[in-house]
Amino acid sequence: MRYNLVTILGPTATGKTGLAAHFAARMNGEVISADSRQVYRGMDLGTGKDYEDYFVDGIEVPSHLVDIEAAGVHYNVYRFQTDFIKVFEEINTRKKFPVLCGGSGLYLEAVLKNYRMIEVPPNKELRKELEGKTLEELTEILKGLKPKLHNYTDVETDRRAIRAIEIEKYYAENPRDESEMPNINSLNIGIDFDREMRRQRITSRLKQRLDEGMLDEVQKLLDSGLTPEQLIYYGLEYKFLTLHLIGELTFDEMFSKLEIAIHQFAKRQMTWFRGMEKRGTKIHWINGHLPMDEKVQAIVQLLK
Template identity: 90%
Template sequence: MKYNLLTILGPTATGKTGLAAHVAAKINGEVISADSRQVYRGMDLGTGKDYGDYFVDGVEVPSHLVDIEAAGVHYNVYRFQTDFINVFGEIQGRNKFPVLCGGSGLYLEAVLKNYRLIEVPPNKELRKELEGKSLEELTEILKAMKPELHNDTDVETDRRAIRAIEIEKYYAEHPQEDSEMPNIQSLNIGIDFDRNIRRERITKRLKQRLDEGMLDEVQRLLDSGLTPEQLIYYGLEYKFLTLHLIGELSFDEMFSKLEIAIHQFAKRQMTWFRGMEKRGTKIHWVNGHLPMEEKVEEVIRLLKS
């Protein structure tokens, strides 16, 4: 097989986890979650942890990078890439096949494009030295350190340019800290639904999770000592349900605003995935309407091709 990773991606509410688990069960695999919020313990319904999806014919498919952090901690893409490298190696060491699954585009691309991610601390002396320089001057300094500027946002503002210079200086002084990403050869599968169907699935799932106790989950998190501000930071379900629980939104207002926000989020996810394709990542889109068995067969056929 020419691949050493299977990646299953797609916007929210498209059944990624179920497909990943079913394929993993067929190919002696284990699932690695690429979801920026499912890492948190106690944040289950709001992040869409469908634990039941990991069971295939009554047997649980092993999963990783779910429930690894306490709610309130700020997990980030650097941490994810580091954790992925470790888990990927462990799975291969057990002669299992890694299946990456998620909808967080930046997390997925950090693996598939091998982003160079190092946790760079602030350099107060350098910041003081650069203070007062114009954006043009800062841009020239950055170009001298990094001749090819692939990311124009690095020089959108003085603050961003200073941070970019700070990062490049740290890289130059600490080359040994470069992340050693394994050689990834991934088959990338996207789950495709018509936009209107996707919207219907999102609304149906939102109602289902509210019926299952999502409001109670958020209340438990507040009761555990997390502040409303901490929960609002996580956005979407946690933002709007918290605003309802603290009396700033009625239930109907909460539902309406949250429904719209999730639809917008799914649209942004698709925009990111299309951007990944433009940046050179090949994605094979599978019809989400197909029965599970047919989707699994299609994925395995592509893996073996």
């Protein structure tokens, strides 16, 4: 099989970006981010953009779908799929090799499995009807529409749950046309660490980002006019740091709850990737402990 895309995936804190950049540099390629939060400008430390990872031997590897939207806007999988198609075709036109990289399973599968996508407009009447319901009630409503609830970030906040219900109701009432996806043959690479090492890496990275000023980043977003509710919508770092900054959590409570939430998130990511394999997506898992050159070489050999 001739591959025209390499996809590098894995849970948070496994070094996906660095590997994608090094492999792209080896292949005269460019990186396309598949991260649902790295699209937002000003949300850097909290989303783990790691800009320095895009530099290989002092040269910046071109990257796409990072910093393309203002914080506070609701980017979604439909827009990602549309943006991916455009970027993928542009990279091919320049005769560069595209490398897709990320941990947002739904975004990855939207490309790899050519999900049928239509843009879902807001439903003000439905939103008014759902207003005031608890997160537990909204979750039950969503499960009624979508019994196999794979994407648990949909029920992380009230606003996310309402939007997910809105989307499922729209899909139920409107036929979906096939997206005009290019013909993609992707070699899919997963970065594998054992559970305990993954936990250590998550905790270490969380401490590092707090030391680097992640709280200041969230405060700056609040100072720019974003409401606490808007930031809490993005979950994880932005949810718990915002709750600390508005006085609802102490620093220690914030750190503990956030650390647990990221560990749980990484576990859900792995569950999603295993589900992808069950749904027919072949993933070649490589040892995350290997030196960078060996990991790159392993991908090159698989590509051949």
